[in-house]
Each structure stands twice: as C-alpha cells, then as structure tokens.
Amino acid sequence: MAPSARELLTRLAPDFPARHVGELYDDTTEFMRIGYGDVMVLGERHFLVLRDEAERRFGMEDPKYWVKRCRCLETGGRNIVKLVFHENFPMTIGSMVVTCTRSPRKETRILDLVRGDPRFMQGETIYDAADNPVRILDLVAGKRLDEKIEALEMPHRDYFHDLFPTVLERFIEACQAIKWLHDRNEKHGDVRRDHLYVLHDSGQYCWIDFDYTFDFQESPFGLDLFGLGNIIQFLVGMGQHTTQSISPALRAQITSDDCSIMFPNRIVNLQKLFPYIPLEMTNVLRRFSLAAEVYYDTAGELIDDLCRARQALGRNGI
Amino acid sequence: MNTDKILIAYDGSDNAQRSVAYVAAMVGHDGTRQVDVAAIERPADRDLFADDAAWKAECQRRNAAMRDALDQARAMLVAAGIPDDKVGTRFVESCRSPLREATECSIGTSIALEVLRLAEEGGYGTVVVGRRGVSKQEEFLFGSVSTKIIHAAKGLAVWVVA
Numbered sequence: 001m002a003p004s005a006r007e008l009l010t011r012l013a014p015d016f017p018a019r020h021v022g023e024l025y026d027d028t029t030e031f032m033r034i035g036y037g038d039v040m041v042l043g044e045r046h047f048l049v050l051r052d053e054a055e056r057r058f059g060m061e062d063p064k065y066w067v068k069r070c071r072c073l074e075t076g077g078r079n080i081v082k083l084v085f086h087e088n089f090p091m092t093i094g095s096m097v098v099t100c101t102r103s104p105r106k107e108t109r110i111l112d113l114v115r116g117d118p119r120f121m122q123g124e125t126i127y128d129a130a131d132n133p134v135r136i137l138d139l140v141a142g143k144r145l146d147e148k149i150e151a152l153e154m155p156h157r158d159y160f161h162d163l164f165p166t167v168l169e170r171f172i173e174a175c176q177a178i179k180w181l182h183d184r185n186e187k188h189g190d191v192r193r194d195h196l197y198v199l200h201d202s203g204q205y206c207w208i209d210f211d212y213t214f215d216f217q218e219s220p221f222g223l224d225l226f227g228l229g230n231i232i233q234f235l236v237g238m239g240q241h242t243t244q245s246i247s248p249a250l251r252a253q254i255t256s257d258d259c260s261i262m263f264p265n266r267i268v269n270l271q272k273l274f275p276y277i278p279l280e281m282t283n284v285l286r287r288f289s290l291a292a293e294v295y296y297d298t299a300g301e302l303i304d305d306l307c308r309a310r311q312a313l314g315r316n317g318i
Numbered sequence: 319m320n321t322d323k324i325l326i327a328y329d330g331s332d333n334a335q336r337s338v339a340y341v342a343a344m345v346g347h348d349g350t351r352q353v354d355v356a357a358i359e360r361p362a363d364r365d366l367f368a369d370d371a372a373w374k375a376e377c378q379r380r381n382a383a384m385r386d387a388l389d390q391a392r393a394m395l396v397a398a399g400i401p402d403d404k405v406g407t408r409f410v411e412s413c414r415s416p417l418r419e420a421t422e423c424s425i426g427t428s429i430a431l432e433v434l435r436l437a438e439e440g441g442y443g444t445v446v447v448g449r450r451g452v453s454k455q456e457e458f459l460f461g462s463v464s465t466k467i468i469h470a471a472k473g474l475a476v477w478v479v480a
Contacts, residue, residue, distance in 0.1 A: 086368055093459065094455060095455065096455055096456065096459065098459070101365065101366045103365035103366070105365060106365040213363060213365040213366060214363075215362070215363045215366060216459070216460050216461065218428060218429055218430065218460060218461035218462060218463050218466065219459065219460050219461025222458070222459045222460060222461055223459065226458070226459060261454060261455060261458050262455055262458070262459075290454070292458070295457070295458050297461075297466075
C-alpha cells in the first residue's frame with residue numbers, strides 16, 4: 001500500500017481538508033487508483049490531485065481517468081498531469097473507421113519540439129519511478145475557439161463581415177503552426193475545433209493535445225488536413241450546418257455535391273446558405289465536398305488558398 | 319523516353335502482384351527490355367509501439383516479408399521468359415528505419431514520389447503500378463499511391479493495373 005501524503009500536505013498544503021488526505025504515489029502506472037487528495041511524486045515536485053479531467057462533447061461528459069487536474073505543492077500552480085495510457089481505438093469518420101493510437105512518447109517529443117511556441121500548449125515530461133513518461137502541462141490561459149464562436153449572438157452576415165476576417169487571419173496562423181509540425185515530420189493527430197484555444201492575452205490561437213497518432217502511409221498528414229477542413233467549415237459558417245438544420249426551401253437547393261465528402265448531411269458549400277461568401281473561400285470549402293476531384297495534399301496548399309480567400313474578403317470591402 | 323526500361327512499383331499486395339503478372343505477360347519473351355521491381359520500405363510508425371524493441375521487431379518482420387515478396391516477383395518475371403540478367407530488384411530503406419544500413423533512403427512522406435524519383439534517376443520510360451480501387455473517402459483520407467503517380471508523373475508512361 002502506498003504511504004500516506006498526510007505529513008507532506010500538512011507541511012505544504014495546510015489548507016487542504018485533512019479528511020481527504022490520500023496517498024503518495026511515485027509510480028503512476030495504476031492511474032485508476034489515483035484520485036482526489038492523493039499526491040504524485042514526480043522528480044523533485046509533488047502534485048496534489050484535485051480531480052480527473054473530462055471531455056465534454058455532444059452534451060456528454062467523458063471522464064479521462066489518466067488525466068488529472070493537479071496543484072503543484074512547490075509552486076502552488078495548477079497543472080494538468082497526463083499519465084501513461086496506451087490504447088488503440090477505432091475512430092469513426094463518416095462511414096469509415098480509422099485506428100488511432102494514444103502515444104505518450106509522441107506527445108513528449110512534440111512538447112519538446114514546441115517549447116516556447118505560444119501556438120501550442122506547453123509542458124514537460126517527467127519520468128516516474130516506473131519510468132512512465134508523465135506529461136506535466138501548463139493550463140492554457142484561454143477559451144475554446146468553438147465555444148467563443150457558438151456564444152456569438154449576431155446574424156451571420158454581421159459576423160462574416162465584421163469578425164470573420166480576424167478569425168480567418170488567426171486561423172491561417174494556426175494552420176501555419178500545423179504546417180510547421182508537418183515540416184518536421186510530426187503530425188498533431190487530433191485536429192478538432194475543441195482542441196484550438198484563443199489565448200486571453202494575445203488573442204492568438206493555441207493547439208492542445210498531441211498524443212494521438214495514426215498510420216496513414218501515403219497521406220501521413222491526411223487526418224490533420226481533414227481536421228483543418230472541418231474547422232474552417234465551422235468558422236465560415238459560424239457553426240455547423242446540416243441538411244436537417246435548414247429550411248425546406250434552402251434544402252431543395254442543396255445537392256450531395258454541396259455536402260462533406262465524409263459526412264453526407266453536413267453542408268460545406270456554405271455559399272448556398274450565405275451568398276456573400278466569396279468564391280475564393282467557397283473553393284476552399286468545396287475541396288472538402290463530395291464533388292471534389294482533387295484533395296489537399298499539404299497544409300501549405302490549404303494555407304495558400306486561405307490567403308487568397310483573405311485577400312478576396314479585403315477586395316469585397318469586408 | 320526510354321521504352322526499354324520498365325519499373326514496377328511493388329508493395330507485395332495482390333494488386334502489385336497483378337502488375338508483375340501483367341508485365342510478365344507483356345514483355346516475357348522480349349529479351350531486350352530491362353524490368354526492375356522496386357519496393358519502398360514502409361516502417362511501422364514508432365509511436366504506435368510502447369517501446370523500441372517491439373517497434374524494431376515489427377520493422378524486421380515487415381522488411382523480411384517485403385524482401386521475400388521481391389524475390390517472388392523476380393522469380394515470376396524470370397519464369398515468364400525475361401532473361402535473368404534483365405530482371406532486377408530494388409529495396410529502398412526508409413530513413414526512419416531502425417534497421418537501416420544503406421546510405422540512400424526514403425524520407426517516407428510519399429511512396430509515389432519516391433517511385434517517381436527512382437524512375438527519373440534510373441532513366442525508366444515506364445512505371446507500372448497496381449491499383450486497389452479505393453473509394454473517394456479512402457482516397458481523401460489515406461491518399462493513393464497510384465493516383466499520386468498518375469498526377470505527378472512527367473516524361474514517362476504509367477501503366478495502372480487495376
């Protein structure tokens with residue numbers, strides 16, 4: 001049985017309720033046993049576990065028992081501590097199933113690569129007593145981009161004319177960050193709109209969570225590009241639009257070619273809903289539609305087209 | 319364009335074997351043409367394995383299987399009548415391979431572009447590739463060696479065996 005954390009907490013966290021004092025762990029292999037009030041010993045530091053992190057998607061909360069919200073007893077700072085959890089799991093994308101793998105060492109490598117780069121979450125890896133690579137992550141001082149967009153209460157036209165040009169500018173920078181990874185033969189692995197944060201201080205976008213990997217040989221960055229496509233659709237549309245969510249009159253104008261190549265009910269040719277979207281932006285969106293004959297091969301190609309769309313917004317006086 | 323040199327892009331799959339069979343049938347008794355079968359190493363992604371020992375073992379298994387497949391392809395071409403000295407094999411190791419010994423290596427971002435590089439450097443006039451016949455969705459996400467070869471090839475003929 002692991003030793004008690006009582007002495008340590010009495011000394012370093014006297015405010016912590018004594019009845020919740022847990023145990024000390026220097027081996028984090030059995031992460032399911034580690035919970036509120038326990039303390040993880042990692043290198044020279046001690047991390048008091050406050051709770052398990054959870055992912056909130058589609059109105060449901062999915063606990064991540066290997067990801068702990070912690071307080072560092074030495075610094076008093078809050079950290080997210082990711083413990084080692086090896087898993088392969090099927091990811092369903094439209095009608096296809098892709099095998100994803102969670103890789104602590106990939107995330108460790110990328111954290112080292114992006115150190116000091118505000119376009120990516122920051123952190124370091126400390127090896128526990130059992131040599132597990134435990135990632136100590138800084139909390140991202142920002143808010144999820146998709147939540148910010150969804151919280152907007154304004155007509156799409158106003159959003160597109162007033163806010164979207166800045167959103168696009170920032171998103172192009174975020175795409176450049178992904179290209180930067182690809183240029184170094186690394187993939188993000190889990191490019192999703194809820195993995196892109198807006199930093200409070202600078203307004204810059206910041207990617208989080210790089211521990212997924214997948215084995216696509218001929219198109220090693222295909223899933224990242226697909227994720228970028230999903231995000232730009234969401235940003236242009238100020239949310240996601242499906243054939244079920246529009247009026248019957250509009251629906252009559254939508255064909256399968258206007259919808260996502262992967263999700264047949266998701267409208268990607270948003271110009272049909274919002275005619276003021278310039279052709280250059282529509283051309284980008286159509287590359288992700290069922291009508292597409294040529295697909296983006298690199299993030300650089302997508303960035304070039306997004307830059308053309310940005311110029312078109314300027315030409316239209318937006 | 320050198321019509322006397324043919325390069326078969328080979329990965330050991332059924333489609334690739336069909337492309338070898340097709341070339342054997344096309345040029346089997348014509349002793350003037352050089353036919354080379356090339357495989358580009360596809361090492362397993364290191365991040366998919368918990369440790370390097372497991373990764374290395376998988377890479378070794380894949381390499382051995384690919385070299386066997388190359389030998390079989392060669393045997394098939396010779397059996398079809400192509401002179402022994404007119405059939406070659408080429409295995410291009412990956413720069414990321416933990417087993418690599420060769421000085422030349424594939425950087426591994428595109429099998430198709432590696433094949434075209436070999437074709438250009440070797441002065442081949444024809445590249446032969448098998449095609450699986452993937453869906454639009456699969457091609458979008460996973461890419462397609464044959465499609466990329468068709469799009470990127472310049473100054474040579476491409477035979478696609480479906």
